[in-house]
Amino acid sequence: MTAGIRFVMFNYAVTINSNCHNLYLMNNFLKNKHLISRAGFGIHHNDIEKYKNRSPKDFYKEISNTGDYHILQTDIAGLSPEEYQELAKAVDKKPVNLFNKNYNNAVKKSWHEEMIKSPSQLQEKMALFWHGHFATRIQQALFNKEIIEIFRKNALGNFRDLVFAVSKSAAMLNFLNNQQNKKANPNENFARELMELFTLGRGQYTEKDIRESARAFTGWSYNGLGEFTDNKKQHDTGEKEFLGKTDNFDGADIINIILEKPACAEFITGKIYQFYVNEDPDEKLIKSLSQKFYQSNYDIMALMDEIFLSDWFYSEKNIGAKVKSPVELIVGIRRILPMDLQNRDIVYNFEKLLGQELLQPPNVAGWPSGAAWIDASTLLLRMKIPAVIAGYKTLDIEPKANDDVNMGKSDQNIVVNKKQNTITIHWESMAKILDQDLFNLLLANPDKSLEKLIAQFNTEKSKKHLMISIMSTPDYQLC
Template sequence: MNNFLKNKHLASRAGFGVHHNNIEKLKSSNQKKLYEQLKSTSNYKPIEIEAYKISYAQYQEMSKATDKKPVNLYNKNHNAAIGKAWQDLMINSPNQLQEKMALFWHGHFATRIQQSLFNVDIINIFRKNALGSFRDLVFEVSKSPAMLNFLNNQQNKKAKANENFARELMELFTVGRGNLYTEKDIKESARAFTGWSYDENGEFRENLKQHDSGEKEFLGKRGNFTGTDIINMILEKPECAEFITRKIYKYLVNETPEEKLIKSLSQKFSESDYQILTLLDEIFLSNWFYSENNIGARVKSPIDLIVGIRRIMPMDTKDGNMIYNFERLLGQHLLQPPNVAGWPSGTEWIDSSTLLLRMKIPSVMAGYKTLDVEPKPNDDVNMGRGENKVVVNKNQNKISIHWESISNILDEDLFSLLLPNPTEKLRNMINEFNTDKSKQHLMISIMSTPEYQLC
């Protein structure tokens, strides 16, 4: 691989792909220098939508009113604004690795609630801690009102323990399903989390009146454990470091992990006391990351696909609704993961319906074709599968491509720029199809191939 192809691979995994303003940087930078830029967090700011900035007390007043329409409309519009603001950061922020890992944590610690103030809070927890300490991240997420609400820990009281959060903490968030723990461990740890809740201001509190202070037995130890003790005891286990390492490896490198690498990486991750950036440095500064086996080995998630197109092909989305419908049609609607297990990965993103839609989206963005479907309100639950799509007015294109801004890109080798590993056969086939067409059509044709779904 030449220097440009290595940098393109790095940009697609440690970020959301090539930006139209960074072509020359990808040609001239070495991988270490580029990685230092991608992992920067210097420009971090929390997402805050000024038009929807209210206190939790004000939100509570709206929620208590007999007429629920105002609070429902507030949540709907605020959630949409949060998703749009975050997608804009994925497109334009130089802190690419931070936003890429925040998206990972959003799927890992999945919550699905309507309260927009809780949503913006947990998204900013993911973003702030994306490259920091996994230990800190687990504690902040566990104490967030979004997680406490979603997994019912508000109802976890000493008189009647609720096991939802305790179960998912181990099953999905730290050690993996059926690994290390028993059903008794779940029941005992649920007792430790009794009283974890949030107050009238949406702030975490430990309600000691509702906490079960009796002795508990967890992972072979006995004591008067609290929720803090339980999390720390889980983090002591090498199984936790290995579970998180494996999942990050599959997200950033290859869906088929190399077991020797996982063992080595997880050991270093554990020894660093769960410093996420230590693990990422080991991955992105290695030679094996650029192995041919890892090039084009991952299917782009819908967000990777949409954001990647918007980074290389600047556009005006005008009313802004159509572009975000793509998320839901393809099954990855920000702030709305389908369930507590989060979104799928790899080839699970693709079926005959979604592949055809994925291949059509670039032409729709460019105005060459119209989108004749839109998601029903619950389409994100069903991962964009066909039965939830409905025909809409075809006269609806609200996207305008700024072709004048990327005239220099159109003179590049578009196949090498856009595809992970273009074959001569594919080059010849697409070139033949575009013999009498513009370079703009060539770019859209390349983006409309099955190969473009890979990174």
């Protein structure tokens, strides 16, 4: 198989393999297939002819268009901030807890649907990246909705604007305890993670820089409506020394000083490269990209253009070099297979069992990536899911409601699912899909020996069985 990650089919091991890619002609279809798997969530069943006939440049312009942005619509009634505040103040917490649970679930489902259907694929994919980068994990549903919209609206805008919006959001201020950051007793949580995880990376600052910047962020908070407040009474007005500069800094000054550092652009570029291109970083290329990112004053779209309009993005070493995250896997399956869900919870349970639930990153560092998504149990489950969706197999497990430690991946956090969920795939509308070379359509880098094995297994069976068999292989986990 490909350079990078190789799945060994029969013992479900993940190993590193330095073999060369199988060589095949990168025509428009193959390039666009690679593009939509990285800049979006995979092939859509309605767009096969488009992938064949459009140039990658034109196709990229289409999926990177942000004109389709609109606020997520939920299937349950929301509350105004004032109504939510009153509900939260009540002595009986059951109503507010129930609202948070139901509304958080509605937000997740609505965003999931946008990932499937939105023509602005890059915007939604980028928002998912920022959701893992600026990770928050709280129960307050309105705060969660706000920060997801910050990610979606600013996904391809200016990184400076995004950092400021996130830093002033109730979700982030709550999650990293800046509500408790007061001049008499500074709290360093937000200041530390701002530099370590969100902007500079380790080694670019000192413990003193953390302490001094924490003082600058004293007073940054939010009111009962979730609106940002700058409490001057709690702000430390004293002189601070930060990253070699000295003045009476406030939080905005700290962010601007950080963004003056080329190291910030390089850190963000490196993370974006690993998310979109290859887990194995190309330091020289990342350095070049980051310099252009910095010179553009942190224009995210300009950086994505540099990546997706380049020839090297389509090089053999980058084809099939990434493991799909659970969200990418499940959304991708729903894009390629038109289906109705009588119980939509089943697909979100798939994601949760595999270790990724929207609004619930495991910690402030966000979700893992690459081979970290795979172990013996999750690979087996990944390979079973397409057959479960097609109705060929059943799944008798579901994640526990509150699995904060293992993200659903431990047997101790699995219970019997007594309900049978029903999914209807519209095979009748998939004639154009089933007439394709399904191996080239579904796999990032088809393996001839695997093709032969699956073809023999599906002798005298229907093309839909063949399609599900291909989607049930380790190879399908790669993009």
